[in-house]
Amino acid sequence: MNRDSIVPAVWTSSLLTMIYSSYSFAQSTPSEFAEMSLTDLFEQTIDDPSVSYPDRSPWSFTFQRKSAEFKDFLEGDNRVSEDEVLWSGPKSGEPRTDKNFPVVPGKIVQTAYLISLGYAFNDSWRGHLTVPYLEQNTDHISIVPNYSTFEIESSGVGDTVVSGSYRLSDTERANWWVTVGLSIPTGSIDEEGDTPRAPGDQQLPYTMQLGSGTYDFPIEISYHSKGNHDSSLALAALIRSGTNDNDYRLGNSYSLAGRYNFQFSKVLQPYIGLNINYTDSIHGADTSLMVDSPYPYPAPITNPDLYGGTKIGARAGISWQVSDHYRLAVEIGKPIYQNLNGPQTREDWRSSLQISRPF
């Protein structure tokens, strides 16, 4: 599979679809109503998009537990064995290169608990505040004496996101939302732990930090088709700005996610989805992670160039309307294609459990 041809084609086609579908924006002016056929009129509800309904609560609440596990290595889309990535040391005769390291991660487990509070100002404008709590754990093997195997952990509050959503359109057939947010760097970028680099605690690698250290801008435009085939498409980006106090900036990420909901029953709704994600490598470098050597990176996760890449993932889940107000959803996902700036630990699977009280 050729990433350079597939990914741009998917993005371009989605953009064209969105432009082409702009006819479905909310009808309001005389000319828009005049263009509607009798069938179009017949499908319209009398609900005015600018009017709120007093029986609905303006507040929403979501609690989500997301988990992801990473293991084994990829360079591009090729598997690389742990033996190839682990440098055996000067006595072995194996040459040191910028693709092998004296320390390598085995398995990385990341868990995020997200609490999100939303407020609907009216049917067209919504605001959200999301605060994550993160737990991260990585086990390693190394050739450093007394550190042949070791584990590092970090946990704490991540970056807080404040966002506003505006409904561009809502018809009987579909709706469009645009969301713009600000990610405030409340997560630590100075997490420390005991690593082979020196005795005692030292700065942990980028993956183990809890925040970006920069003000970032999440943006999303989403389309939800409500017809016989209930499906949605979301184009999103996380744009990083500036450089943090440790002299680096995490890479921007861009994603396109599609989802199809099956009409199993009014209460249970299974769904499947596909998402494409591209992330830049890290810009700049935290020099405290480097060692004084011709090869300054002791582990792949300390090299800022060995982050990012393209991932295509499949996911499946089920949403359960537990009561009039509460919804429970579980989801599991697995990458079907990864092309990483490597050697980099590849994603193995991810899961999500969510309970929400929607608007």
Added chain:
Amino acid sequence: MSWFFRIIFGLLAVLVLVVLLSPDTALAASANDAFSKESKLRAAYFLNFIQFINWPNHSQDNPLTPLHICLQDETPFEDFFRDLVSTAAAADDNRELLIYRLSEAKHCDYTYLHRPIQNENSKIEGSVVVLSSDQISQQDAAIIFYIDERKLRFEIDLNTIKKLNVMVSSELLKLARIK
């Protein structure tokens, strides 16, 4: 690769800005405040029905015969309907639509009522009368709007249609509740 995504998101940002700042969007916001969507739908239906009704004095041989449309009195409905007529691409280009206030009209082919009339029954004699709601009653109303599951629907009284000697298209009858 990243340059490609930057261009795509730049284009998207421009697209969103254009949509948000376009005059239509601004007009939409102000129009919504003044006039409900339900009333706009009534006006759009009222105009749309013309294409599906054939009046006896409007034959294929004489398509330019003006259609006399009567509205009850000065309301936002009238303003919106006049705007609809002036911009309607869907309306029959060959037919001139003349809009009158009922109080000023001498003859009506097609009439919209949002309340029963008292003294002007003679003006609507032979007219296809459309009632804004089934909550009001008016003798000889041919089409009556009603609400069903948050949607605007309409009922057609076939006996009245027969008496008026107008032809109603089967496409319109398919969507209507028949009385």
